Amino acid sequence: MTKLExxxxxxxxxxxxxxxxxxxxxxxxNIAEExxxxxxxxxxxxxxTYSKLTPQQKVQVARHQDRPHFVDYxxxxxxxxxxxxxxRLYAEDFAMPGGLGRFRGISCVVLGQEKGxxxxxxxxxxxxxxxxxxxxxxxxxxxxxQQFRLPVITLVDTAGAYPGxxxxxxxxxxxxxxxxxxxxxxxxxxxxxxxxxxxxxxxxAIATADLVYMLEHSIYSVISPEGCASILWRSAAHANDxxxxxxxxxxxxxxxxxxxxxxxxxxxxxxxxxxxxIRNVGDRxxxxxxxxxxxxxxxLLRQRNQKFLSMGAAA
Amino acid sequence: MNWLTNFIRPKIRAITAQKETPDNLWQxxxxxxxxxxxxxxxxxxxxxxxxGYHMRVAMVDRLRALFDxxxxxxxxxxxxxHDPLKFRDRKRYADRLKESRAKxxxxxxxxxxxxxxxxxxxVVAGFDFDFxxxxxxxxxxxxxxxxxxxxxxxxxxxIAIPSSGGARMQEGAISLMQMPRTIAAVDMVKEAGLPxxxxxxxxxxxxxxxxxxxxxxxxxxxxxxxxxxxxxxxxQETIREELPKGFQTAEYLLxxxxxxxxxxxKEQRETIIRILDLVFRKTKxxxxxxxxxxxxxxxxxxxxxxxxxxxxxxxxxxxANINKRSDKxxxxxxxR
Numbered sequence: 137m138t139k140l141e142x143x144x145x146x147x148x149x150x151x152x153x154x155x156x157x158x159x160x161x162x163x164x165x166n167i168a169e170e171x172x173x174x175x176x177x178x179x180x181x182x183x184x185t186y187s188k189l190t191p192q193q194k195v196q197v198a199r200h201q202d203r204p205h206f207v208d209y210x211x212x213x214x215x216x217x218x219x220x221x222x223x224r225l226y227a228e229d230f231a232m233p234g235g236l237g238r239f240r241g242i243s244c245v246v247l248g249q250e251k252g253x254x255x256x257x258x259x260x261x262x263x264x265x266x267x268x269x270x271x272x273x274x275x276x277x278x279x280x281x282q283q284f285r286l287p288v289i290t291l292v293d294t295a296g297a298y299p300g301x302x303x304x305x306x307x308x309x310x311x312x313x314x315x316x317x318x319x320x321x322x323x324x325x326x327x328x329x330x331x332x333x334x335x336x337x338x339x340x341a342i343a344t345a346d347l348v349y350m351l352e353h354s355i356y357s358v359i360s361p362e363g364c365a366s367i368l369w370r371s372a373a374h375a376n377d378x379x380x381x382x383x384x385x386x387x388x389x390x391x392x393x394x395x396x397x398x399x400x401x402x403x404x405x406x407x408x409x410x411x412x413x414i415r416n417v418g419d420r421x422x423x424x425x426x427x428x429x430x431x432x433x434x435x436l437l438r439q440r441n442q443k444f445l446s447m448g449a450a451a
Numbered sequence: 452m453n454w455l456t457n458f459i460r461p462k463i464r465a466i467t468a469q470k471e472t473p474d475n476l477w478q479x480x481x482x483x484x485x486x487x488x489x490x491x492x493x494x495x496x497x498x499x500x501x502x503g504y505h506m507r508v509a510m511v512d513r514l515r516a517l518f519d520x521x522x523x524x525x526x527x528x529x530x531x532x533h534d535p536l537k538f539r540d541r542k543r544y545a546d547r548l549k550e551s552r553a554k555x556x557x558x559x560x561x562x563x564x565x566x567x568x569x570x571x572x573x574v575v576a577g578f579d580f581d582f583x584x585x586x587x588x589x590x591x592x593x594x595x596x597x598x599x600x601x602x603x604x605x606x607x608x609x610i611a612i613p614s615s616g617g618a619r620m621q622e623g624a625i626s627l628m629q630m631p632r633t634i635a636a637v638d639m640v641k642e643a644g645l646p647x648x649x650x651x652x653x654x655x656x657x658x659x660x661x662x663x664x665x666x667x668x669x670x671x672x673x674x675x676x677x678x679x680x681x682x683x684x685x686x687q688e689t690i691r692e693e694l695p696k697g698f699q700t701a702e703y704l705l706x707x708x709x710x711x712x713x714x715x716x717k718e719q720r721e722t723i724i725r726i727l728d729l730v731f732r733k734t735k736x737x738x739x740x741x742x743x744x745x746x747x748x749x750x751x752x753x754x755x756x757x758x759x760x761x762x763x764x765x766x767x768x769x770x771a772n773i774n775k776r777s778d779k780x781x782x783x784x785x786x787r
Contacts (some may be wrong), residue, residue, distance in 0.1 A: 297661075297680065297681070298689075299680075299681030299682075299685045299686045299689050300681075300686060300689060300690055301686065301690060301692075301694060301695065301698070303680070303681070304679050304680060304681065304686070304698070304699060305707050306707070307665075307707065307708070307709050308661070308679075308680040308681065309656075309660035309661040309664075309665045309678075309679065309680035310661075310665040310666070310709060312630075312661040312662075312680070313630075313634060313660075313661050313662050313663070313664075313665040313666050314665075314666060316630055316631050316634050316661075316662065317634050317638065317666055319631070320631060320634060320635050320638065321638070336618075336627060336658070337627075337630065337657075337658055337661040337680070340627055340628070340630050340631060341661075344631040356624055356627075357623065357624060357627070358618045358620060358622075358623055358624055358626050358627040358658070359618070359620050363685075364620050367620065368540035368541065368620065368621075369540055369541055370541075374540075377540070378540070381536070381538050381539060381540060381623075382536075382538075382620070382623045382624075383536050383623045383624070384623065384624065388623075389624060392535070392536075392623075392624065392625065394624050394625065394628055441635045441638075444628065444631040444632050444635050445596060445632055445635050445636065447589075447592075447625065447628035447629070447631075447632050448531055448532075448535075448588070448589030448592055448593070448622070448625045448626075448628060448629060448632065449529075449531065449589070449592075449593060449596070450529035450530055450531045450532075450593060451532065
């Protein structure tokens, strides 16, 4: 498990509590008191810390390896998930899993980025960085959703599209652009949730949706704070400043009216209580579906296009 | 004697007194290192007259070279909120904007212009690279939306000429949202059945290449220009290998099926005119084929939006008339 620097005081306390528990039997009353005292202290500290995370700390939480990932959400929320592979042009992209499934009774198409959870799976999923095949598969699945008149649920969790020679050769830019275009053109509802990192073009490629939500401690940005710092400050050491300047937190994004809502995370972040987080996301998606269904094709399409046409528009 | 004093001596003085002349009269070609005289270079549309290397050229010069008789009207782009994030790195974004405005005399990195090419009404959305690297923020997005709206309304072709490093970081996710925004915009033109042509120039990268610039009906690229998604340095740091020769050049993209053609600057106008002619004048000198919905716009790709336009030249004239009317509107708007 990765340890976040700012969580250290909390983790230390939790460690001590665990230690006390282990040697518990001798003087049980005093120790039990001490444990509950320390527990409430730890909890307070956790609430305090997480109520005022800095943007850079949010970046760390959003990237936390123990956060629930795409596969966790699908396991908990989607029945009869039937993964579908390949872009029918070149390859299957394991960074962009997707398929048919049933969400709380409703058939749908689910797709998103998967970062992997250990060394092997991270390599297999290319750390959640899709290549053109991933974005072309996304287009394929979206068109399929339209064909079958199924709503699309996307889960966004990527540092960005993969920067590689092959990816460029096979038209990374075009694949992303067409994926955004597919999002704008299909006349079935699309609901997107940023569950961790919403990294630039790689994220917007599948997040041009009717309703876009972000988890409380997720981020959404045009460039990574490190990349931004190395360009504008000429040093990646200024990632802190860049994270703050970019206004990449869910709270900033809502204030800028670029997303439709924030999904609360359990105290101490999604990585502490996966089940609860996943349930919160599921509940919000359910509400969103209720809001959008049934739909009128033309109205849905017009509203979605209008929404994105007005982003950043003159008042 | 006279010849020496009156001709040779001033010449020598002129050579020795070169410090007083601006030092940008001559420049070196970045490709062949040949010396280029500024006036000759400009006359040659910023193309090296030794080796044919295409240097960047000011968008206004480009527009003059593209439109019929070099005539076009600039369309006022509505002003978008400036510096919405109050962004500050080593410098304030507000100051960077001010500097770029002073340097270029423009409000932002985009120029929207309309005019005729080969007699066909055309709206161009061109980037000014000198304005913060042509980066795309809300104002540039607004420019693309404006251009698309005017084109769709006037039955004109839309030509985008990107020259941009990508999204404008200083506008955070607002700049990211210009990707779907500009795509939704150019789709209005496509939906009207009108041609959307992209003339890719140096550079077309990042969020610009991954949005409106890569979904044209026809992609024309300028020789040698950089086109790609990720920056070369980022890729090199990721793969830790040498990049292939000519990586992310126009020719490389042609070889990989991403652009239709690579066309030298001096042939771009005639190429575009030929394409527009083929698309707009579907029946010319026809011999018994009838005039079947000659101008685009009457037969939108997604149909259902038939405006009942008739045949070739009449339709064109109508389109030109619509264009004139909107000119007036645009000019009136500009005055306001």
